[in-house]
Structures are given as C-alpha cells and as structure tokens.
Amino acid sequence: GAVVSQHPSWVICKSGTSVKIECRSLDFQATTMFWYRQFPKQSLMLMATSNEGSKATYEQGVEKDKFLINHASLTLSTLTVTSAHPEDSSFYICSARTNFEWVADNEQFFGPGTRLTVL
C-alpha cells in the first residue's frame, strides 16, 4: 500500500510552453501533498504544500504564478509549470500524506519524480 505515482516520468518541451505534472495517490487518500524540486547533486527543496480543496502554501522564493498547484481531489494533485524556460529544467518530486491511523506520524510517501527538460 501507500503508492504514489507521477505522470509523466519525463517530459521535454519548448521554451514558453506550459507543462502539467500529475501526482496521484493510488491506494489511499492524501489530505496533503508536497511538491519538491531537485537539482543535480543537490537536495530536494520543498516548493509548496497543498491541502485538498484549498490553496497551496508556497515556500519563500517560489513563484506561485509560475508554478500552479491544484489539489482538487484526495488522490490527485497537479503542478503546472507555466511559460517554462530552460532554468525550470529540473527533477520534480511529489509526496503525499494521509491522516489515517494506520500510518504512523503522518509519514510522507513519495512519487518517483518527473524529469523536465526545457529547450
């Protein structure tokens, strides 16, 4: 149990286009989802926290108009990179958390990541 998927696993797009990345909790309901960004040989940096049915909370320095996050259901969150540019190329990882009792300490479950390359 507690599987999180991401789609697509990799995407290449032209500069100026928008890209949508999906994060799904496959066998549990995620009350909270997190979006991270990872540069080569760097740690995961939290971009934003989203709770189902409410607006995402963005970390300092993350442009909310650039990285649109929607958490419309308890199993799906989307990250849209708008007007992507080469500097947005990165590895994007989501995680999901549930408040269910069978999960100790509200553990986060991670997706496999999405590699975005902007040409």
Add this chain to the structure above:
Amino acid sequence: GDSVTQMEGPVTLSEEACLTINCTYTATGYPSLFWYVQYPGEGLQLLLKATKADDKGSNKGFEATYRKETTSFHLEKGSVQVSDSAVYFCALSDQGGSEKLVFGKGTKLTVNP
C-alpha cells in the same frame, strides 16, 4: 534556518563491507530525524527515523542513533548487500515528522558483488 549536511558520495563498497554515511544537522528546535532511500527508478522510501535524543532507528539491518550532543544521525550497516545500492537521504522535520522535511544532498551507494 534548518539544514542537513551529509557525506558526499558516491560510495562504492564490496558486498559484506561495513557502511557508514555521516549526517549532521542544524535546527532551532528538537527535530525528528530520518533516513530515506531511493532505489533506481523508484520514489523515496522511509528507511528509519528517530524522534528524540538517544533514540535509535533501525530497519533492514540499517541503524542510526539520534545524537543531540554532536547533532548527528549517522547511518550504519554492518554488512551491505548488492541490493542496498541506492541513494540515501538524511532529513529532518521540526514538527514531529508530519510537516516540512529538510533534506541533505543524498549519498549514492554502490555495492559490488
């Protein structure tokens, strides 16, 4: 702000060798500490955790002890296997493990037969 520093990789070991990956942290409060593992092509998985000083987390033969005096949480295993090859991330959370995670840069481990 809070930060995690872990040993730079990559680390290459022979099967049955001992493993230590160092991790130190800086935090204003009393964080919970974690080790996550990422196998090739998969998402990060929680390997072990400790929520207070002197706690020892353990799983799959791996251990790490929360050392408040040295602000460390080193990952150890006495005898590694080829299947342990992965990237290991040290992380902390200031909210008892349920809120934001701050990660180290990750250490890639390769175990050769």
